[in-house]
Amino acid sequence: MNIEQLKSDLIEYAKSIGVDKIGFTTASPFEEMKNRLIRQQALNYQSGFEERDVEKRTDPKKLLPEGESIIAIALAYPSKMKNPPAGKKGERRGIFARASWGLDYHVAVKERLDLMEQWLRERVPDVSVKSMVDTGELVDRAVAERAGIGWSGKNCSIITPEFGSYVYLGEMITNIPFPPDAPIENECGDCRLCLDICPTGALVEAGRLNSKRCIAFLTQTKDYLPDEFRREIGNRVYGCDTCQTVCPKNKGKANWIHEEFMPVPELAKPLLVPLLNLSNKEFKRKFGTMAGSWRGKKPIQRNAILALAHFKEQSAVPELIELLKNDERPVIRGTSAWALGVIGGEQAKEALLEALQQEKDEEVLREIGKGLELLGRG
Template sequence: MAAAEVEEPVRRKHKAMMNRSDEHRNAVPDGSLRGDWRQLKEELKAALPELGIDKLGVASAEPFTELKQILLNHREKGHESGFEEKDIEKRVDPALTLAEPRSILSIAIAYPSKLHDPPRSEPGAYRGILSRSAWGMDYHHVLRNRLERLEAWLVERVPGARVQSMVDTGALVDRAVAERAGIGWLGKNCSVITPEFGSWVFLGEMITNIPLPPDQPVTESCGDCTLCIDACPTGALVGPGQLNAQRCVSYLTQTKGIIEDDELKRKIGNRLYGCDTCQIVCPKNKGVHFGHHPEFVPDPEQVKPLLKPLLFMSNREFKERFGTSSASWRGRKPIQRNAILALGNFRDASSVPQLAELLRKDERPEIRATAAWALGRIGGESAREALAVALEREGDEAARREIGKALHTLNESGRVNEHGNDEV
């Protein structure tokens, strides 16, 4: 995900194709090959460039016993996103995903952190931003392709191999696997930080019955640094390596429905999908940029789009604009809602006519409710009039409540148009 992303979402539309098991008739690799596993691992690591993989580590397939209580505490505190695998036993025991596992291969693919010559927001032409994890092609497809190459390489050399590959759609916690496999360490921002690529990496894993020797974990750590915790816009990083997903901006941008908390609406800023703040401030990411995978090269107009054209975007237009990006997995509505929030946070007076039209005509209550909030934040007589008319005709209770709150704010403050909110 993306920036100190929440527990990477369970994307049901991808699950069938990524969480697949290719089981061969021979249940266990030929015992006569036992002495060759270290050599096989060395050959595999030498083949990584041709496989399109930047880093690979091997972990034992023992249960992640130390993780179970952490996940239980996380659930008891109400800090889960709801996108995770519900069965905690499956999240900590590889044998519940593949019978008789012997090792887990963790792969990392670097993605770019810098956008060259980005378009700039201007008054009346403000822009939103997608998280770097959503730049270029959907990383699920890219990782799946690399895992398929890896699988073919292994099966060619070990005909009795059984594997099950997954990205963030599988049961296992990919960051725990990566940490055990020596890919990197778990940062205080909840991202795996690699010595080579910082935290700008996508993770995938493959459980197998091939007994490859494990790698050693990385001993580096974040030390006393707390920049990510201090910089988190909503205080979602409640401790080192501890995330309250319910307050994470990345999670909020992916939710559907009305965001009730006005403070959280403001903290979203102009983010349309995801949040990179806790990765941007990380010293381990300073000066780190890898753009060598063409699939992830961003289109500036896609990742920093003008906001107003998004408001009335059809499903077809949405698919044309965002369909190849991982930002599309939740559909059109969250991005349109977030675009409305961004216009409100920019206090863009020029958008009042479009917001008033949404308030008047859009069939979706969450869009009307969010438009009302944005109009209340922008202010001005035109916004007030649009809200007053909408209040009389609104039939949805939640949308009506937002309209009433916005009107109350304007009537109390008598606020006129104002500008503010620096772009993220």
């Protein structure tokens, strides 16, 4: 078997199925990443969504003992929306992060990896492979960096010369000893825009993220949002792009390449008030194909309430009062109480005072107290 030729042919095939970048590296352990992850755990900076076993995250042979190399791929996604709908008073809109526009990337990237697996099996019958996208054990960023897809930016994203950091990553461990590609030079230089502009200070230093402070993580949690972050969410209902939108390497990278990733404007920038009363069935029908739907409707609805508070949207007060009175979920009732306090007005005050007499949940009662305190300050 001519491995150099196989590699060349695979690169051509990958491009033909919509893979925008492909790189190869060895299946040797990622020692530097291992040390970083151990440090992350010691600092309690992990989100909790990751694989906890550091060995599995950094040693490909723990996942495929006969592994010899790793194939890394990247698919570019859009950074700009054509004809974005504008929010206005009475019709406020939220925003999903760009990585959740269009079809769920887990599906799209996995489809490409599956096709590549099939292609390899047809040519190398005894091939062994293990593919993964985002939720797999390996750290996608470490694989992509070593395989020459891009460099690891100070904002903890892989930055490619062609598409900026707007790329989805995936990888495949294989027992075929493909020749590795060289990593590319880090071009961040002295720039620290992403570090300086992070709304919550989650980027504690170049290349180190405190996930628990990251808005992208916070918007995916299901409990009450800690008070210090509530006003930083803005109108984000899922994810955060701030550290990408300020990056000079992303300037001019629209990446209108794959039709499946092009956003449906009314879904990517949805009206906030209609989000509040969606049933599970309606939510799945409307948003189910987007990556941002994976945690269900509750975090999206909580974030929509916070966004309405951000806008001080008076027209939403009746809907928020309805949630405060009748929603079965304490987090939604409590967040609505806080939002009513931020928005203010006599109607909000009356509703909070009434809820204070009727509510039984202690945490919701605390949120009602916060709302009344905010009204008092107003």
